[in-house]
Amino acid sequence: MDTTKDAIVGWCREYLADLLGTPVAAIDPAADFDRLGIDSAVAVSLLMAVEERYGVDLPPEALFENPNLDAVADYLRARSAARR
Template identity: 65%
Template sequence: MKPSKEAIADWCQQYVAHLLEVPVDAVDPDADFDRLGVDSALAVSLLIEVEERYGVDLAPEALFENPSINAVAGYLYEQSQQRVA
């Protein structure tokens, strides 16, 4: 069963909180990554983890085109649905 968009967003929020060493509730899933303090190195780390966890290949541009946790979760969810179809 494929994860829901909400489950993906929750995991990404927890992962970003871990990377930034802040409480999960301090990470706004609608905030742009740069506002959260996610630099390019952290973004690449997130990209690698997301690819491994969800089995989806993401171009680095995907994070720039979807610059928040909720946007990435939506993108990942769409990609995972396309793989099923």
């Protein structure tokens, strides 16, 4: 599985676009989640899907401390690297 930042962001964008019923292009990876209309239920869904896909435990506060997809991808890559 590709765990580059671009791959993580791309997968997350597709996941959120599907959940929100919006085109992938409308999901700006640098936009804060609240600006994208992501509420806590969608955020928790994303968190669980990321954990399952990448096998990394992410605490819920990770989404608040990393409030956009670019930041989440960076966080996830750092956590993945620390596990190795």
